Amino acid sequence: MVAERADVLPALAEVFREHGYEGASLALIGQRTGLGKGSLYHFFPGGKEEMAAAVLAEIDAWFEQHIFRPLREEDPRRAVPEMIRAVHGYFRSGQRVCLVGAFALVDVRDRFADAIRSYFAAWTDALAQGLERGGLAEVEARDRAEEAVAAIQGALVLARALDDPGSFHRAMARIEARLMSG
Amino acid sequence: MVAERADVLPALAEVFREHGYEGASLALIGQRTGLGKGSLYHFFPGGKEEMAAAVLAEIDAWFEQHIFRPLREEDPRRAVPEMIRAVHGYFRSGQRVCLVGAFALVDVRDRFADAIRSYFAAWTDALAQGLERGGLAEVEARDRAEEAVAAIQGALVLARALDDPGSFHRAMARIEARLMSG
DNA sequence: GTCTATACAGTGATAGAC
């Protein structure tokens, strides 16, 4: 039924997103992936830590392809609105959590420090580079990029806390407007 | 050595902040509070859930006293910079995490949904009210308040992820400037 | 009030049959 490791990554990611690293028990993972522990350890000999690392790598690859690269290479007047649209879809209007951000807030951050840091650094860098190519000065571009990336994470926290997708919508609209102005 | 429940709340809060709800084991809590399980269950008959609820209540009370009330009652030209300063100190320049925000991102949110929602709602409301008294129109005040509260949460995520207090400093400066303008 | 001892379900992980 499951041919390769990549086939279980989406379900795996969802479990980590919903329950966090500690909360994602192997029993739960087994249920949601439809795989027994034997199969799971066949695909991930390193156990839960390797599962989480694989999920983080896949997330990074997805963002690299759909968000970071377009920001670096395409016309920023198109890439920025496209980023907003992609983020909106990916995080399901704020009802889905950013796994990398959630990991950053607890002690598992130390275990995956490099992956977490590089994800946010790549995002900020790509966005800043796009804004700069769009005509902004370097410092202004970096400042806006850092603000926007943080604002997205904050919007996710707030939308989850208030259980209000509307607040996520409003936040994304603000972010887009601010990135595109000037 | 420990006279009342409130005496262990600070240590308790720190354990939850560092390890999250699932990661905060009773063994760890026992170490950090210096109390045995017997004592812990004497103070918190409801176990870990009651501990977390007590911590959330204490956090809410702290913010109510030091941030929400000043925003509602004092001159916003003074209360807003004071909020920035208080937030900066409370979160240790972004090296300390917001427990309420961290809880909001995982499934324990559902267990403490009311406390989490009311914390962020109270913050946003108090800030919006202050801005309005400062002369902003109602919709503009609410919009800026929501943005600022989310931005603080985002700044905490980013500062932890990048392990860079500098990004938190910059974010707080931006937030203050934006709240005080106009 | 604080401790130790303990119950017992659940944890991550391994071994081996198929």
Place this chain on the structure above:
DNA sequence: GTCTATCACTGTATAGAC
């Protein structure tokens, strides 16, 4: 590859001595 059985261990929680 996938399963079941099982491991040693840790989890929360309780009981009872002091």
